[in-house]
Amino acid sequence: MTVASIPTKETLLLLTLAIFTLAVANDASGEVVEVRLTDGKKMTAELHPRTDGEHLWLRFGSGATVILRSIAWERIESASIDGEEVSAVEIQDLATREMVGSDTIVAPSTPSYAEQARDLLGFTRRIAAVEFDAQAANWDGDVEFDGIALRLFPLDADGQLTTARGTLYVELVAGRRVDFDQAPNARGLVSSQLGQWTVAVDATDINNNGMLVKLPFKSNHPEFDTNWISHGLVHVRFVVPGHGVFEHSFDGVRVRPYAPLRDALERNGQSRFLPTEQTGVGKRLQTGFGPQ
Numbered sequence: 001m002t003v004a005s006i007p008t009k010e011t012l013l014l015l016t017l018a019i020f021t022l023a024v025a026n027d028a029s030g031e032v033v034e035v036r037l038t039d040g041k042k043m044t045a046e047l048h049p050r051t052d053g054e055h056l057w058l059r060f061g062s063g064a065t066v067i068l069r070s071i072a073w074e075r076i077e078s079a080s081i082d083g084e085e086v087s088a089v090e091i092q093d094l095a096t097r098e099m100v101g102s103d104t105i106v107a108p109s110t111p112s113y114a115e116q117a118r119d120l121l122g123f124t125r126r127i128a129a130v131e132f133d134a135q136a137a138n139w140d141g142d143v144e145f146d147g148i149a150l151r152l153f154p155l156d157a158d159g160q161l162t163t164a165r166g167t168l169y170v171e172l173v174a175g176r177r178v179d180f181d182q183a184p185n186a187r188g189l190v191s192s193q194l195g196q197w198t199v200a201v202d203a204t205d206i207n208n209n210g211m212l213v214k215l216p217f218k219s220n221h222p223e224f225d226t227n228w229i230s231h232g233l234v235h236v237r238f239v240v241p242g243h244g245v246f247e248h249s250f251d252g253v254r255v256r257p258y259a260p261l262r263d264a265l266e267r268n269g270q271s272r273f274l275p276t277e278q279t280g281v282g283k284r285l286q287t288g289f290g291p292q
Helices: 009-029 088-101 113-120 260-267 281-283
Strands: 030-036 042-047 055-062 067-070 077-082 084-086 128-136 147-155 166-177 189-200 212-218 227-239 242-253
Touching: 030 055, 030 260, 042 067, 067 227, 088 113, 088 227, 128 242, 166 212, 189 212, 189 227
Parallel strands: none
Antiparallel strands: 030 042, 030 077, 042 055, 055 067, 077 084, 128 147, 147 212, 166 189, 166 227, 227 242
16 A cells, blocks of 8 residues: 555554654653762763763753763762663663664764853863962062962863863962971971962953962961971862863972071061061961061
8 A cells, every 4th residue: 555545634643653753753862860979979961972981971951051071980889770770881881872873963063062061161172281380479568478379271182271160279288397296207397288279260261371360378477487488389179160170289389488688587586577668467467476
């Protein structure tokens, strides 16, 4: 029997069924996976075919706003689909089947989901590494150092500066002199945290010269408490959603300037600063921590 010989009512029924089937097929999405991470966090999203032996890829959002996120397998404590726990191998096999079975062809000029997500988050190219330069600096009207001036450089795979949006965590560690009895094995010198800062970074904050971040000294100020040695180490963690966590450390950062006259005055029981010099918040913070 040919299509032409089918009664009109049956023809409409078949056409309706075909259109419905195509609509369902075109609207079908990946399996929904619920993941529990080792830090206790839970995430529920669609499984993405990019899932491989190193990372589980999840797809968040719909329509024009889609974000892909990768999670290293070692960070995953458990995963389940429709309430049934599944293994990493099962998830990888399912992602592979979805990729092989997909008949969707994306033109080379069409941005990928990851590229669309990076555009929405304010990225130009994928970040591969982060470099920075740090030094003590004075940015107000008094004479002492006010803190650490850090210049951040997010780099792509070609070593070119790119923009990013995320959170910057900075830690400054330096040696501190204590009573010998408190650290006899270290000869009275211990490693201590001199400062800690958290800074939100927006893509518009980064220009051709990177991003300048001012990190003021807080309760500890090495120019007014000379139990701190003159140099420290700056450790940076830059958390960029969709790209990863990037770390860098810079040792040998001078936290107190070379000052032979001030050091000599202090050794002789005098103030490190001249009576005519204006000092600011550092002196008020460190009252009682040594010669003023």
